[in-house]
Amino acid sequence: MEQELSGGNMDPVMRVDDTVRRVAGPWTPAVHAWLDACEAAGIAGVPRALGIDERGREILTYLDGAVLADAExxxxxxxxxxxxxxxxxxxxxxxxxxxxxxxxxxxxxxxxxxxxxxxxxxxxxxxxxxxxxxxxxxxxxxxxxxxxxxxxxxxxxxxxxxxxxxxxxxxxxxxxxxxxxxxxxxxxxxxxxxxxxxxxxxxxxxxxxxxxxxxxxxxxxxxxxxxxxxxxxxxxxxxxxxx
Missing domain, CATH: 3.90.1200.10 (Aminoglycoside phosphotransferase (APH), C-terminal lobe)
Structure with missing residues (x-):
């Protein structure tokens, strides 16, 4: 089941289980290369790139928590x-x-x-x-x-x-x-x-x-x-x- 996440002012952002699905584009391989570099460096605070789904959307791991702007x-x-x-x-x-x-x-x-x-x-x-x-x-x-x-x-x-x-x-x-x-x-x-x-x-x-x-x-x-x-x-x- 897909759940739309808030904050997608440019494109819809959907949560599927413990992953996030976003519209992919020509920039996606570059972004995934950076996320892969962060993972290789042992940086925990970024999503992991998991590829592209059957609808052509990028797949990222979901970071559980709340947006800082909405915190007390x-x-x-x-x-x-x-x-x-x-x-x-x-x-x-x-x-x-x-x-x-x-x-x-x-x-x-x-x-x-x-x-x-x-x-x-x-x-x-x-x-x-x-x-x-x-x-x-x-x-x-x-x-x-x-x-x-x-x-x-x-x-x-x-x-x-x-x-x-x-x-x-x-x-x-x-x-x-x-x-x-x-x-x-x-x-x-x-x-x-x-x-x-x-x-x-x-x-x-x-x-x-x-x-x-x-x-x-x-x-x-x-x-x-x-x-x-x-x-x-x-x-x-x-x-x-x-x-």
């Missing part, structure tokens, strides 16, 4: 989970390095210079899975592509520090402290200003992409999302305070 505030904004998320991102980045130069792989998203690693491109609270107050892993690798470590870390910062306008229950958080903790947990000494600047650039691209999706689908809510990304990018560039 004490879990959602836990400094322990923030650090674990940065550590997991570093691990999957490191595992991806041999794939960056493989010109035989086709990715769904554009390549961003400097291409240092394979970026998840959506490593955020709504794709992080928690169980019993601890981070279990990350899902939704479909929009991966080569890019910089900072590109991915900056978007995680946007969502988990957080700098997003729609981040509920975050008014009392010490964002400067949380950003420093995130950078330290990732393990490369990025300057906080560089992380915020990269996040603003990431939001510029995301706003343009989301406006394009609004035109394709006639979904007005996409326009609302795009406008929020633009406001948040402006704030990250110090053009106005976070409210």
């Amino acid at each position: 505030p004490d879990v959602r904004w836990s400094e322990g989970i923030l650090g674990a998320a940065a550590g997991l991102l570093r691990s999957i980045h490191d595992a991806s390095v041999p794939l960056v130069a493989d010109t035989g792989l086709s990715w769904r998203s554009p390549r961003h210079a400097p291409a240092q690693v394979i970026c998840h491109n959506d490593f955020a609270t709504y794709n992080l899975i928690v169980r019993a107050g601890a981070l279990v892993g990350v899902i939704d690798f479909d929009f991966a592509s080569p890019g910089s470590r900072l590109w991915d870390l900056a978007y995680l910062a946007y969502r988990i520090v957080p700098y997003a306008e729609d981040a509920a229950d975050s008014d009392q958080l010490d964002r400067e402290r949380r950003l420093r903790l995130l950078i330290d947990a990732y393990g490369i000494s990025f300057a906080p200003d560089d992380v915020r600047a990269a996040a603003a650039g990431r939001l510029d691209e995301l706003a343009a992409f989301t406006r394009g999706r609004a035109r394709e689908t006639a979904r007005v809510d996409f326009l609302d999302h795009a406008a929020m990304y633009e406001r948040d990018a402006a704030r990250l560039r110090h053009l106005g305070p976070f409210g």
Whole structure:
């Protein structure tokens, strides 16, 4: 019996027993190569690629747990989970390095210079899975592509520090402290200003992409999302305070 999972804004995502079935495409072999590299590196927090089903959908293992974005505030904004998320991102980045130069792989998203690693491109609270107050892993690798470590870390910062306008229950958080903790947990000494600047650039691209999706689908809510990304990018560039 198939059960539709929430969060499939682009394509339907179905659960079948202990597996997940998703629409496959030209990018799927590349994504599976990355998931295989993570498995070979002993990284537990990613789905395993199990091939293609009889309907042409990719088959992945199901990560049991809840989406971090839906967790209670004490879990959602836990400094322990923030650090674990940065550590997991570093691990999957490191595992991806041999794939960056493989010109035989086709990715769904554009390549961003400097291409240092394979970026998840959506490593955020709504794709992080928690169980019993601890981070279990990350899902939704479909929009991966080569890019910089900072590109991915900056978007995680946007969502988990957080700098997003729609981040509920975050008014009392010490964002400067949380950003420093995130950078330290990732393990490369990025300057906080560089992380915020990269996040603003990431939001510029995301706003343009989301406006394009609004035109394709006639979904007005996409326009609302795009406008929020633009406001948040402006704030990250110090053009106005976070409210």
